[in-house]
Amino acid sequence: MFDLIMKDILGTPAILVGLFALCGLLLQKKAITDVVSGTLKTIMGFIILGAGATVLVGSLDIFGNMFEKAFNIQGVIPNNEAIVAMAQNAFGAETAMIMLIGMLVNIVVARYTKFKYIFLTGHHTMFMACLLAAVLSTSGMNSVLIVIVGSLILGTLMVLLPAMLQPTVREITGSDDIAVGHFGSFGYFAAAKVAKWTGDKSKSTEDVKVPKSLGFLRDSSVALALTMAIMFFVVAMVVGPTYIEENLSDGANFLVFSLLQAITFAAGVFIILAGVRMLIAEIVPAFKGIADKVVPNAKPALDVPIVFPFAPNAVIIGFLASFAAGLLSMFLLPLVGLAVIVPGLVPHFFCGAASGVFGNAVGGRRGAIIGAFVQGLLISFLPAMLMPVLGSLGFEGTTFGDADFGVVGILIGFIISFFN
Numbered sequence: 001m002f003d004l005i006m007k008d009i010l011g012t013p014a015i016l017v018g019l020f021a022l023c024g025l026l027l028q029k030k031a032i033t034d035v036v037s038g039t040l041k042t043i044m045g046f047i048i049l050g051a052g053a054t055v056l057v058g059s060l061d062i063f064g065n066m067f068e069k070a071f072n073i074q075g076v077i078p079n080n081e082a083i084v085a086m087a088q089n090a091f092g093a094e095t096a097m098i099m100l101i102g103m104l105v106n107i108v109v110a111r112y113t114k115f116k117y118i119f120l121t122g123h124h125t126m127f128m129a130c131l132l133a134a135v136l137s138t139s140g141m142n143s144v145l146i147v148i149v150g151s152l153i154l155g156t157l158m159v160l161l162p163a164m165l166q167p168t169v170r171e172i173t174g175s176d177d178i179a180v181g182h183f184g185s186f187g188y189f190a191a192a193k194v195a196k197w198t199g200d201k202s203k204s205t206e207d208v209k210v211p212k213s214l215g216f217l218r219d220s221s222v223a224l225a226l227t228m229a230i231m232f233f234v235v236a237m238v239v240g241p242t243y244i245e246e247n248l249s250d251g252a253n254f255l256v257f258s259l260l261q262a263i264t265f266a267a268g269v270f271i272i273l274a275g276v277r278m279l280i281a282e283i284v285p286a287f288k289g290i291a292d293k294v295v296p297n298a299k300p301a302l303d304v305p306i307v308f309p310f311a312p313n314a315v316i317i318g319f320l321a322s323f324a325a326g327l328l329s330m331f332l333l334p335l336v337g338l339a340v341i342v343p344g345l346v347p348h349f350f351c352g353a354a355s356g357v358f359g360n361a362v363g364g365r366r367g368a369i370i371g372a373f374v375q376g377l378l379i380s381f382l383p384a385m386l387m388p389v390l391g392s393l394g395f396e397g398t399t400f401g402d403a404d405f406g407v408v409g410i411l412i413g414f415i416i417s418f419f420n
Contacts, residue, residue, distance in 0.1 A: 014047050021287070023294075069243055075340030090134075115163045117179050118299070127400070132150035164185060179300065181303065185404050187351055187402065191375040199366040201362055223316060228262035233259075236255060314359070343380070379406075390409070
């Protein structure tokens with residue numbers, strides 16, 4: 001029963017979000033048809049979002065494989081899923097309890113403070129719970145104390161980090177109905193701050209004038225497909241046909257395969273945007289029940305792709321700027337004595353794209369580029385700085401990817417080392 005609740009229900013983001021929608025609709029005493037329809041559409045929206053992410057990640061994995069082969073890159077690739085899978089063997093029970101109690105702490109803090117945010121990104125909740133269990137274990141605490149301290153930290157982060165981003169989210173969305181619940185928040189916050197200092201809000205990425213002859217580029221999906229096609233073709237020409245056709249394309253022509261992968265990437269983004277639109281359309285009115293009855297004025301803090309539809313051009317720009325920062329970091333990290341972090345295309349896409357949207361909202365085109373670039377540096381240097389903390393636990397060779405894991409893990413590690 002415990003595994004059913006923790007892994008199959010609370011550990012499944014679509015079910016978790018659907019449960020909150022169900023509770024919200026029931027609290028509003030909606031008709032049974034509205035309850036069923038709203039709950040299923042909320043879950044469906046999240047599943048569509050996840051399906052798009054799967055399509056996109058599959059294409060990115062192929063590009064990453066080609067990129068590493070083309071330029072003979074060796075180093076550590078940050079991967080949240082990989083390190084969590086490794087840590088579950090040692091800290092599975094603590095992770096589950098921190099996640100469950102941390103979600104309750106989130107609701108209590110939201111209920112009795114001015115920070116009215118309910119964090120609904122279930123997989124990131126689990127990732128942070130795992131990091132907390134692992135890092136706190138180095139202090140010598142027993143399991144009970146690890147769970148108590150970890151839950152308090154997690155529940156507090158689940159409220160304060162969305163609150164930190166909300167002023168910019170309001171500028172992005174033009175409303176105060178939704179928040180961002182994603183543990184890349186320090187990266188997005190830094191991107192917005194730098195963008196505000198260096199950019200020009202009046203010159204938005206979405207106002208780029210396209211000549212009539214290139215009118216097809218006004219469609220962000222087409223522009224993204226062409227951008228990725230150029231990147232795929234460049235890397236494919238360096239790798240050559242033999243490796244691609246023998247190891248990746250199952251014998252298909254390497255250029256045709258590269259083109260299809262670029263279009264597949266754009267299709268994945270298109271699916272994500274469709275899922276986000278459905279999710280927002282259902283979760284916001286459903287959440288009104290929770291806001292009215294349990295946590296007055298509560299806002300759902302959702303996964304970061306919810307901001308993508310508000311600035312599709314900034315999504316492309318942010319990804320490219322973040323990835324460029326990751327490439328530069330490969331040469332800078334050894335100069336300061338840190339491990340080489342190979343740019344993970346998944347974090348650089350999702351976090352970089354979101355940073356582009358955040359930067360554009362407060363700093364326009366220049367802000368989108370500079371803000372996402374700064375965020376790209378953060379998700380390159382922070383994972384490298386986190387590695388010594390995780391390495392002491394036997395997790396050498398991998399690390400967490402997004403900014404908040406690095407900030408929280410490094411800070412807790414420093415505090416523990418100071419008192420030990």
